[in-house]
Amino acid sequence: xxxxxxCQKEAxxxxxxxxxxxxxxxxxxxxxxxxxxxxxxxxxxxxGEKILIAVSGGKDSLSLWQILTNLGYExxxxxxDLGIPGFSQESxxxxxxxxxxxxxxxxxxxxxxxxxxxxxxIAKLERRVPCASCGMIKRYIMNNFALKNGYKVIATxxxxxxxxxxxxxxxxxxQVEYLRRQDPSLKEENxxxxxxxxxxxxxxxxxxxxxxxxxxxxxxxxxxxSKGATSHFYKSIMNQIEEKMPGTxxxxxxxxxxxxxxxxxxxxxxxxxxxxxxxxxTTAEICSFCRLHxxxxxxxxQQNPEKMEEPLS
Amino acid sequence: xxxxxxCQKEAxxxxxxxxxxxxxxxxxxxxxxxxxxxxxxxxxxxxGEKILIAVSGGKDSLSLWQILTNLGYExxxxxxDLGIPGFSQESxxxxxxxxxxxxxxxxxxxxxxxxxxxxxxIAKLERRVPCASCGMIKRYIMNNFALKNGYKVIATxxxxxxxxxxxxxxxxxxQVEYLRRQDPSLKEENxxxxxxxxxxxxxxxxxxxxxxxxxxxxxxxxxxxSKGATSHFYKSIMNQIEEKMPGTxxxxxxxxxxxxxxxxxxxxxxxxxxxxxxxxxTTAEICSFCRLHxxxxxxxxQQNPEKMEEPLS
Numbered sequence: 001x002x003x004x005x006x007c008q009k010e011a012x013x014x015x016x017x018x019x020x021x022x023x024x025x026x027x028x029x030x031x032x033x034x035x036x037x038x039x040x041x042x043x044x045x046x047x048g049e050k051i052l053i054a055v056s057g058g059k060d061s062l063s064l065w066q067i068l069t070n071l072g073y074e075x076x077x078x079x080x081d082l083g084i085p086g087f088s089q090e091s092x093x094x095x096x097x098x099x100x101x102x103x104x105x106x107x108x109x110x111x112x113x114x115x116x117x118x119x120x121x122i123a124k125l126e127r128r129v130p131c132a133s134c135g136m137i138k139r140y141i142m143n144n145f146a147l148k149n150g151y152k153v154i155a156t157x158x159x160x161x162x163x164x165x166x167x168x169x170x171x172x173x174x175q176v177e178y179l180r181r182q183d184p185s186l187k188e189e190n191x192x193x194x195x196x197x198x199x200x201x202x203x204x205x206x207x208x209x210x211x212x213x214x215x216x217x218x219x220x221x222x223x224x225x226s227k228g229a230t231s232h233f234y235k236s237i238m239n240q241i242e243e244k245m246p247g248t249x250x251x252x253x254x255x256x257x258x259x260x261x262x263x264x265x266x267x268x269x270x271x272x273x274x275x276x277x278x279x280x281x282t283t284a285e286i287c288s289f290c291r292l293h294x295x296x297x298x299x300x301x302q303q304n305p306e307k308m309e310e311p312l313s
Numbered sequence: 314x315x316x317x318x319x320c321q322k323e324a325x326x327x328x329x330x331x332x333x334x335x336x337x338x339x340x341x342x343x344x345x346x347x348x349x350x351x352x353x354x355x356x357x358x359x360x361g362e363k364i365l366i367a368v369s370g371g372k373d374s375l376s377l378w379q380i381l382t383n384l385g386y387e388x389x390x391x392x393x394d395l396g397i398p399g400f401s402q403e404s405x406x407x408x409x410x411x412x413x414x415x416x417x418x419x420x421x422x423x424x425x426x427x428x429x430x431x432x433x434x435i436a437k438l439e440r441r442v443p444c445a446s447c448g449m450i451k452r453y454i455m456n457n458f459a460l461k462n463g464y465k466v467i468a469t470x471x472x473x474x475x476x477x478x479x480x481x482x483x484x485x486x487x488q489v490e491y492l493r494r495q496d497p498s499l500k501e502e503n504x505x506x507x508x509x510x511x512x513x514x515x516x517x518x519x520x521x522x523x524x525x526x527x528x529x530x531x532x533x534x535x536x537x538x539s540k541g542a543t544s545h546f547y548k549s550i551m552n553q554i555e556e557k558m559p560g561t562x563x564x565x566x567x568x569x570x571x572x573x574x575x576x577x578x579x580x581x582x583x584x585x586x587x588x589x590x591x592x593x594x595t596t597a598e599i600c601s602f603c604r605l606h607x608x609x610x611x612x613x614x615q616q617n618p619e620k621m622e623e624p625l626s
Contacts, residue, residue: 133599171484172554172561174568176576233557239483244546248485255487263489263576 013122013209014180017246024213031210034201035067042185045153047129051075052151054142055098057091057104059211059218060157064199066214068155069102069136074157077146080138081110083118095220101138107149108140115296119225122292125299130225133292140289145304159199159207164249165234167256179260180267191281204235252300326522330559337526344523347514348380355498355510358466364388365464367455368411368419370404372524372531373470375411377512378587379467382415388468391458393451394423396431396491400537407531420453428609432538437603438612443538446605453593459506472512472520477562478547480569482551492573493580503585506592516562517548 002011011021022030037204038046051068055061055077068075079095081088092108099106111118123130142154162304165181170178188194199207200268211218226232241248274280275287315324317336324334335343344540352358368374368390383387392408394401405421412419424431435441435450455467474499485489501507512520524531539545554561587593588600595601 172565173571174565176572230558237554241550245543252485252487259487259489 012192012213014016015203015206017242017250019246027209027213031063031202031206032067032070032090034132034206035064035198036071038184038198038201039071039196042183044155044185044194044198045073047067048154050150050153050274051153051157052142052149053077054157055079055095056157057074057094057219057224058157058222059164059216060159060199060204061208062094062157062216062218063207064155064157065098065102065104067210068198070102074104076105076107076151078099078107078109078142080141081108081112082134083110083112084120084223084225085220086302087219091219096215099139107145109145111137114141115293115303116300117296122296123225125291125296129229131229134225136288137292140287143193144189144278144280147191151193153194153196155196156208157196157199158197159204160249160253161235161238162231163197163200163253164238166229167253168234168238176264178299180264182256183260184257189269191274191279200253201250257311324388324528328516328517328519330555330563332559340522340526342469343385343521344376344515345380347519348376348377348511349384351382351511351514355496355509357468357498357507357511358386361440363463364468365459365462366390366453366468367451367470367471368392368408369536370407370532371470371535373472373475373512373517373520374532375407375470375529376520376524376527377468377470378411378417378440379529381511382608385461387417387422389418389464391420391422391455393454393496394421394425395447396423396425397433397536397538400534400582404532409531421473424450424594426605427454427611430609435609436538438609439605444542447538449601450605455601456504456506457593458589460504464506465501466507466509468509469506469512470512470513470520471510472517473518473566474548474551475578476510476513476566477551480566481551482543489577489583492569493515493577495569496573497570504581504587504592513566514563518572520591 002014002021003009004011004026005020006026007023009023009025012024013225014021015267017023020059034228045051051066051073052063053065053075055065057079065075065077077095077099079092081092111122115122117125119130119134119137126133145151146154152224163184166182167179169175170182184200186192186195206235212217238252253303270283272281275282275285275290277286277290280289282289284291288292315327316322317324317339318333319339320335320336322338325337326340327334340466358364359510364386365386366374366378368378370392374615378388378390378429381509391407392405394405408419424435428435430438432443432447432450435446439446458464459467476495479495480492482488497509497513499505512601513522523529538544551562551565583594583596585594587601588598590599591601593600593602597604600605
């Protein structure tokens with residue numbers, strides 16, 4: 001029987017990367033401590049700031065909600081219903097369940113309400129993989145909602161494995177501009193609220209175990225539309241490296257953050273101006289979201305001419 | 314039947330990374346052209362310079378010898394006999410064979426002659442994996458031999474897969490100083506001759522096929538002492554990525570060379586001074602080679618006291 005390194009009670013988990021066995025209680029404090037460390041060292045949250053968490057119903061964002069609440073932060077959830085059959089409804093229910101347990105507000109909007117169609121239809125119309133539009137849409141909606149409702153910070157459930165996967169892709173292609181921008185805390189500016197990733201020092205395995213011992217009910221499978229995504233492939237590559245050389249993920253990511261500024265330089269601020277339609281910061285005249293909205297509107301009006309007079313938003 | 318993209322004859326090979334099928338003749342010119350390109354774009358060889366190739370008996374260094382000769386360069390071989398049972402003798406014979414075919418000089422030295430013991434014994438004495446001492450020893454011997462015999466350039470058979478493997482390791486650990494120094498052409502300075510890697514734009518697969526169609530007899534297996542080396546693991550990782558996303562290796566390596574200087578800055582010249590024993594450039598008072606030599610001498614003299622009076626070198 002493995003014993004907890006801290007208290008010698010029976011361990012429920014062994015983390016190879018840290019060579020540590022932990023009991024339920026100390027697994028919980030282990031994860032929460034790492035989140036606290038990330039928040040502190042990247043100045044993610046100022047005293048008294050309300051946080052809006054982008055919750056998807058998966059283990060990562062729901063664990064984040066639990067952890068931030070346990071750490072004493074005021075964090076509410078925002079769920080965007082993508083309208084994916086057999087997935088979005090269950091995802092929403094998991095979010096609702098945790099919202100009740102934590103007694104925190106949970107907001108909801110849906111692509112159907114906004115665009116009159118779900119993500120699958122949008123992807124078809126755009127002739128791109130769903131992920132390509134999904135990220136942009138979610139960022140837009142989250143930012144707008146936060147601005148209008150007094151949230152200073154948006155938190156997402158990206159963890160160490162997500163960040164390593166992004167980092168590996170950026171490095172293999174030497175995307176210097178993306179490397180400059182890859183940060184666990186993107187400060188507020190130009191109409192964007194601050195965006196933070198408090199789980200970046202926790203691996204997926206750690207979060208998975210946290211969710212388990214905290215009884216966080218969540219959707220078990222990832223988004224069915226992202227199957228075959230490059231990010232999954234990079235994660236499997238990083239997992240192989242981690243398996244052979246435990247500790248590599250954390251070294252890769254923390255090492256990057258350490259040398260980032262000196263090596264890749266300061267992020268060059270993009271020349272952003274407000275979208276002439278909606279005011280969202282954009283490099284173009286009309287932002288990507290409004291352009292998508294317009295394409296969808298045109299499509300719908302072609303299919304149902306009687307709807308043509310409907311206003312854009 | 315696949316047909317050669319250039320001449321429509323029957324193809325002998327298909328390179329997925331370049332989506333190209335080639336016949337024997339055009340495979341040959343394909344590889345030689347890439348070597349020419351690397352030599353030119355990294356200013357590897359000046360007109361009339363004699364080149365010393367570090368030949369091991371493997372496909373890479375022997376192909377390099379063949380290619381440089383075909384391209385009209387005066388390239389001689391230097392073989393260092395590491396004394397590995399069941400490997401070094403055969404390796405030597407392969408080098409000799411090509412030397413005769415090319416009518417080029419082939420030099421030989423051995424660790425036994427220099428140290429009175431082979432690489433295995435040295436590794437045992439040093440209590441390190443053989444690779445740890447082997448690289449340093451070979452670099453020292455090659456450089457010294459080149460300096461004394463009028464060779465301005467040392468060429469090694471490192472190819473794209475070798476460089477990607479090194480690069481991946483350097484990036485995962487953010488070894489900024491190593492990244493600064495990783496270059497296909499290290500210029501002569503401070504008692505070092507120029508060191509070049511003309512195969513860096515060719516993948517291992519390309520070289521393997523080149524050796525085959527050129528009938529270059531070579532040892533089929535890699536060094537038996539390097540089994541389990543990290544470099545092999547990184548290569549297998551890069552191969553998986555290449556398989557999934559053909560062209561990644563070349564993009565990763567060429568992209569690195571492109572952003573290297575602006576990103577990682579100029580190499581900080583190490584403060585080198587001549588070794589007080591042998592004159593080899595070193596950051597210490599006595600160079601690593603002489604220190605190793607000394608440790609070996611001490612060991613031997615402890616075992617055979619009558620040999621104690623023998624001079625160091």
